[in-house]
Amino acid sequence: xxxxxxxxxxxxxxxxxxxxxxxxxxxxxxxxxxxxxxxxxxxxxxxxxxxxxxxxxxxxxxxxxxxxxxxxxxxxxxxxxxxxxxxxxxxxxxxxxxxxxxxxxxxxxxxxxxxxxxxxxxxx
Numbered sequence: 741x742x743x744x745x746x747x748x749x750x751x752x753x754x755x756x757x758x759x760x761x762x763x764x765x766x767x768x769x770x771x772x773x774x775x776x777x778x779x780x781x782x783x784x785x786x787x788x789x790x791x792x793x794x795x796x797x798x799x800x801x802x803x804x805x806x807x808x809x810x811x812x813x814x815x816x817x818x819x820x821x822x823x824x825x826x827x828x829x830x831x832x833x834x835x836x837x838x839x840x841x842x843x844x845x846x847x848x849x850x851x852x853x854x855x856x857x858x859x860x861x862x863x864x
Contacts, residue, residue: 745771745778777809780820789845797828804834804843825849 752767795802806821826834826843837843 745775748774773809780807788847790847792842792844792846795828795846797830797832799827801825801827802846802848804837804846806839806841806843807845808841 748767748771752764752771755761755767756764789805792804795804802825803823804826805823806819808819821839821843824837824843826836828834834843
């Protein structure tokens with residue numbers, strides 16, 4: 741839990757003790773949402789996900805996802821897309837990206853498995 745999350749929880753607790761139930765609920769909800777987003781961000785970083793701003797331009801394929809805490813396209817609900825293999829065009833658009841909002845994270849494609857692992861010969 742972060743310092744800001746803890747402060748939001750304290751505000752919610754104090755508001756509840758003073759009979760301001762609506763403010764207490766908002767403080768608790770904000771703290772929970774903030775902590776959920778921080779955990780999701782940490783999970784993505786551990787998985788090797790990188791901020792989309794650092795993505796290469798050109799015909800290099802990579803994997804992207806889009807993470808939102810809720811927008812008009814998702815009916816205000818938090819959403820993480822399925823991973824999608826794309827490349828970034830010279831104009832900055834993402835070829836093969838099928839959502840109405842831009843991706844938020846990317847990672848390089850892993851190396852292809854050796855043919856032997858696929859049941860083929862010894863060659864790669």
